[in-house]
Structures are given as structure tokens and as C-alpha cells.
Amino acid sequence: MPPIISEEKCVKCGLCAQICPLDVIKVEQKRIIVKYPDECWHCRACAIDCPKQAITMRYPLSHMMLHVDVPTKTKEE
């Protein structure tokens, strides 16, 4: 499923469009869009590299079903 690019946070630097390994993101005149949403591999390169943290991922239901947030603190902490 395509990642979401926040229009408020995006400064249109174009890095996401440049580095996407499947070239699914495109810089249009007014904004940056995920032009080929079905080709998203969910590698998160765009979300990781965005200098403004403007991108959030979305995953298909099958990826979400077994997803568990691993706690960052132990019980003792």
C-alpha cells in the first residue's frame, strides 16, 4: 500500500522520489505523489530518508495481522 506524504511537512526536496528503489514516487508541479501505489515494496526508504519525517507507511492487512509492537523497556524498567 502506498506511503502517505504529508503535504504540511513536505518541503518538496524530492529525495524520496530520487531514492525509491522501485521509482514509484513522482515530483509533480504542486506536490510529490506516489505515482505507482501498487508497486510499493514497503521497504521504507522514503520514510527513513525524508529529512522532514513527512512520510508514514501503510501496510496491507496481511502484514498488519501478525504485527506486534516490541516493547522497548523490560518489565523491570
Add this chain to the structure above:
Amino acid sequence: MMTMKMREDIIKCDFLIVGGGIAGMQAAITGSALGMDVVVAEKADTRRSGSGATGNDHFICYIPEYHGDDFEEILREISETLVGPWQDKDLLSLMMKRSQEVIELWESYGINMRPTGKWNFEGHSMPGRRRYHLKYDGHDQKPLLTKQALKNGCRILNKTTVNELLTDDTGRVVGAIGVNIANDEPELVVFQAKAVLVCTGHSVRIYPGMNPAYPFNASNCPADTGSGIAMGFRAGARLVNLDIPYVHAGPSMFQRCGKATWIGVLTDYYGKPVGPFVTKPTRELGDVTADIWQTVFREKCRTVQDQYL
């Protein structure tokens, strides 16, 4: 109708590398360190392209200081786990002999191969045997390989897909034709090189996946379409090892990622451990049952279906 312009100058070099994944970038770094004039043509961007995209965390290797000196026994043990049976033995032997060299190079590029401070081998292991999967911090492997290649003077042409190799009258490869897709109007690019290395990775999209919940049909980069192998074939290359498939085992209807290095106990429909190796989840061993019994998922599901029929 789409128009295409043509780049006026021919890009000339000693060594043209088609594909800027981990293999291509390593070849670029090594070639340039040996004094060659190197060009990498990569259809995405070498900082995140290919199966190495957003990182790797383990590397199968042989470290004499850790594993000992009996290389033949070690090769045998490695062949008995994971996709060991599906290997070209000569390539496996070569890879294992030189893996320490690769680790030292990667450390020199700033890739942290020892995040805990010592060699950490975990997963895919039989209890009591040596372990071969080195756990490392490769989250920035592609950016660091890119940085080293640029430092060595490599020219990287991103957003440039190579489509055809060029040969002369004797059949010798002399260059390639590619397309720069950086802008709305594509640009044809011609390369001339003394040698060409095709490093385009796996062939992932040959057929659609069977499972609707399994995007594409593999966990490797879906942009790895096998076009490099096809263009080599068209240029007259002899293809080898096409009879050795890229195999994985995993539960049906789910993304395969997570089978490879996972911590758990493989159990059947009734909750009973299927393999003899672990009874509790351990990070040191994983559960190697599915690595060596590659039809386990199919056979265990069939058993349950038989029961109901």
C-alpha cells in the same frame, strides 16, 4: 506519442557495471581501487536500490579465528542448513574463502560488523554445531557503499537503466545502451567500455505470485526483473546455474519475510514441535527445522487436510 532524446556524448570507461546493488557497488569499489575508470549504471539510486535497500542484518561467512581451520567440514556444515543443498559448490567455497576479506572491507567503509563488540553468530543452526550467520548492523550498507565508491572516483549514473549490451563483429562486448529516466523525456545513453559486468540481482517477476496476500512473489527487490541475465544471453553469454532455484519455505498466504531469521519453535496444527532441535525459542539457534525440511509446510498442511477428508 513519447519522444526520446539522445545523449550526445558516449560515456566511455574501462569498466561498466550494470546494476548498483551490493554486488555492483562492491565491484565498483574494488575496480576503482585497482585503478580502473569505473561507471555504474543504476536504474534507481545506489543509496537504496536493490535487495539491500534499507539494510541487511546477517551475512553467512567463515571467520577462521572463530570457526577454526577445517574448511571442508565447515563447508559441509553450511551446506546442511538453509539453502545449502541448493548451491553451486564451487561458488559457495569461493564465497566462504573470501568472506573474511569482505567483512574487513565493509568494516573499513564504516559498516558495523560487530555491533556488540564481538563476532555475533546466531540463527539457522543445529544445536551443538558452529553457527555461520554473522549478525551485523547493515542498516546503512547501501549509502556507505555508495560513499566509498564515490570516494574512489567511480561515476554513478542513477536513474539509468541499461537495456542492451553492445558487441563488435567478433562478438566481444564493447558497451551498452541505456535509458536515463530521470526526467519526463527519457534520454538514450550509449556506453563504451573495455569490460562490462552485469550485476542485476535476482529474477523476481517471472511469474505472478500464487498468494493474494503475498505482494509480488518474493521478498527480494521486485525491481530485480532478470533483465540483466536476458541481455547477457542476447549478447551471447553462456548462462549457468539456471537449474539451481532460489528456494524458500514459509507458511502459505503470508509474506515470507520472517521465516529466514526468526526466533520460535516450529509447531504443527496441534501445537506440537515438529523438529527435534528446540523446545523453547532461542535467539542463538532459531529453529532450523524448516531450513532442512523444506516441504514441511506442505506436508503438515496436507496431513491436516487428510484428517478432515
